[in-house]
Amino acid sequence: DQQVKQNSPSLSVQEGRISILNCDYTNSMFDYFLWYKKYPAEGPTFLISISSIKDKNEDGRFTVFLNKSAKHLSLHIVPSQPGDSAVYFCAASGRYNQGGKLIFGQGTELSVKP
């Protein structure tokens, strides 16, 4: 059973426009969510996180939205730049009730075209 799902394996966006990456989860015990960016043959780079007590967190061009009732989170990148082209992973964790284990989605490959 896949507790964290990224249903879009790929996304293509024009430079300057908004990129929206989506992630769904099934476990209501998750209380902390993270987004990572990953280039081929490199380790994931932490981008942004959100606690379940919030519904939005913003850091520069990156904003994460959390909809707990829908068990859905999304990462918005505005404006998108060619350097944003990478695979993006969402991860969920139950920090205080699930031992803090990170459960990753399958990833979405973002391509930002000039």
Next chain:
Amino acid sequence: DGGITQSPKYLFRKEGQNVTLSCEQNLNHDAMYWYRQDPGQGLRLIYYSQIVNDFQKGDIAEGYSVSREKKESFPLTVTSAQKNPTAFYLCASSIDPYLMGKFFGPGTRLTVL
């Protein structure tokens, strides 16, 4: 410059051989983790260590072993018992005891021939 280093970046081994992947961190984090990534999949937890001289199995520990003799180091041995060892291996560390890894190393690509 604080960070996590993994060596080597690429590793080739013959089937049936054990191989040890290195992970070192100078972030002064107590907790360290090993994940595995396969194509088209998310990362999966192999082993973790919350403190020196202690470690626990993750979701896919079979065929792997670890040691944690020093705070800075958490080597992973891929044994001949691991059925599908070819993968990208990632080491992570965390200062938050309630979060199993936040910062990752650059990874080691292991190919078993």
